[in-house]
Amino acid sequence: MTSAAVLGAGIGGLAAGVALAGRGWSVTVLERASSLEPVGAGIALAPNALRALDALGVGDAVRGMARLGGEVGLRTPDGHWLVRADVTATGERLGDTAVVLHRAQLVDLLAAALPAGALRLGADVTSVSPGAPGGASAVVTVAGLAEELTADLVVAADGIDSPTRRALFPAHPAPTYTGVTAWRFVADAPPGGVAPAETWGRGSIVGLTPLADGRVYCYLTAVLPEGTRFDDEPDELRRRFGGWHAPLPDLLADLDPAAVLHHDLRWLATPLPRFDVGRVALLGDAAHAMPPNLGQGGCQALEDAVVLAAAVDGVPVGGGLAAYSAARVPRTTRIARMSAQVGAPTAWTSGVAVALRDLGMRVAGRFAAPLMERRLQDVVGWRPPT
Numbered sequence: 001m002t003s004a005a006v007l008g009a010g011i012g013g014l015a016a017g018v019a020l021a022g023r024g025w026s027v028t029v030l031e032r033a034s035s036l037e038p039v040g041a042g043i044a045l046a047p048n049a050l051r052a053l054d055a056l057g058v059g060d061a062v063r064g065m066a067r068l069g070g071e072v073g074l075r076t077p078d079g080h081w082l083v084r085a086d087v088t089a090t091g092e093r094l095g096d097t098a099v100v101l102h103r104a105q106l107v108d109l110l111a112a113a114l115p116a117g118a119l120r121l122g123a124d125v126t127s128v129s130p131g132a133p134g135g136a137s138a139v140v141t142v143a144g145l146a147e148e149l150t151a152d153l154v155v156a157a158d159g160i161d162s163p164t165r166r167a168l169f170p171a172h173p174a175p176t177y178t179g180v181t182a183w184r185f186v187a188d189a190p191p192g193g194v195a196p197a198e199t200w201g202r203g204s205i206v207g208l209t210p211l212a213d214g215r216v217y218c219y220l221t222a223v224l225p226e227g228t229r230f231d232d233e234p235d236e237l238r239r240r241f242g243g244w245h246a247p248l249p250d251l252l253a254d255l256d257p258a259a260v261l262h263h264d265l266r267w268l269a270t271p272l273p274r275f276d277v278g279r280v281a282l283l284g285d286a287a288h289a290m291p292p293n294l295g296q297g298g299c300q301a302l303e304d305a306v307v308l309a310a311a312v313d314g315v316p317v318g319g320g321l322a323a324y325s326a327a328r329v330p331r332t333t334r335i336a337r338m339s340a341q342v343g344a345p346t347a348w349t350s351g352v353a354v355a356l357r358d359l360g361m362r363v364a365g366r367f368a369a370p371l372m373e374r375r376l377q378d379v380v381g382w383r384p385p386t
């Protein structure tokens with residue numbers, strides 16, 4: 001039986017483990033953390049991700065956990081709607097709907113789909129020797145483990161700061177800061193509920209999405225120097241967003257500091273030339289970390305997993321990995337750049353530019369939407385290899 005060692009049990013690593021096990025590989029998923037933390041944030045999954053999850057056998061379970069359909073829109077901080085659209089109708093045109101659910105639900109579902117005993121927590125990978133296709137096996141060392149792990153295939157899904165990427169591509173530029181920092185939290189929905197929308201202000205956006213379990217997922221951004229942190233993050237959020245439209249002031253009023261995630265948004269602005277070296281495949285943020293404006297980072301990691309497992313199925317690893325790189329590098333590069341582009345206007349801080357942007361959205365929203373939809377079709381219209 002061919003063996004695969006997967007480094008990292010984020011969405012990408014778990015999905016790769018499930019995909020490879022589903023095609024008969026003996027899989028070991030090595031995760032540095034001692035538990036799969038219930039990350040306190042939501043995740044939007046577009047139709048392409050749902051099709052990848054279908055290929056992994058958990059698509060319908062995910063749809064069952066999500067709130068489907070309804071109206072979404074774009075607002076100004078005083079609550080005026082710039083654009084409103086029915087996602088059910090858009091979903092029908094794009095071939096499936098998008099869903100938002102709690103990340104912990106997705107992680108738990110993928111972890112449960114792994115073969116028993118495949119996931120090893122508290123396993124900090126300290127080095128990877130990539131081996132050679134058709135020759136030496138790959139070798140993985142884990143901190144505190146005397147024995148090395150040999151594998152026919154190593155999947156490096158070890159995140160945006162991937163130690164494996166740094167070791168295999170030492171001269172490649174590190175991820176760069178987009179100039180935007182983001183807070184995320186999940187809280188109980190206030191009485192009266194929440195209208196799903198993104199609100200664009202000067203250099204800031206706020207996204208509100210109701211979850212199926214009655215809670216609400218909220219993300220907020222600001223243009224700040226990299227590494228800026230506050231002693232009392234909820235207080236800073238109240239200072240910045242407490243005057244925005246309802247129900248934001250209520251949501252922020254009693255915010256538990258422990259519930260707030262704060263990350264600087266970084267991406268791999270210089271794409272990797274390939275995602276494979278020796279017997280190693282890079283996957284997810286390790287391969288192509290992108291700004292989250294299109295909500296595609298996790299979706300692309302799911303696509304990677306499905307494409308990789310199909311590419312190495314029943315063929316020599318070297319050829320399979322070359323096919324994986326050929327399929328994934330151009331697509332993820334295109335989507336990462338598109339995500340960076342669509343995010344740019346949300347970081348504008350000049351009052352004049354923002355007024356013109358909002359006017360443009362009001363006037364052109366109706367005409368721009370079909371154009372945007374056509375561009376999105378390339379992103380979300382993806383189908384798994386057969």
Ligand SMILES: Cc1cc2nc3c(=O)[nH]c(=O)nc-3n(C[C@H](O)[C@H](O)[C@H](O)COP(=O)(O)OP(=O)(O)OC[C@H]3O[C@@H](n4cnc5c(N)ncnc54)[C@H](O)[C@@H]3O)c2cc1C
Pocket residue numbers: 007008009010011012013030031032033042043044045123124125126157158159160163182184219263265283284285286292295296297298299300301
């Ligand atoms: C604010 C924000 C909002 C986002 N919203 C969305 C969205 O709505 N939809 C979407 O699709 N994407 C979204 N994304 C992107 C998405 O979160 C990421 O693309 C996705 O989580 C990447 O998954 P991954 O498995 O590649 O990496 P990660 O989730 O980073 O997992 C990497 C794992 O590797 C482990 N690891 C690292 N080093 C080692 C080691 N040496 N040994 C063992 N384990 C190791 C880490 O502990 C970690 O668990 C968003 C991102 C941000 C920042």
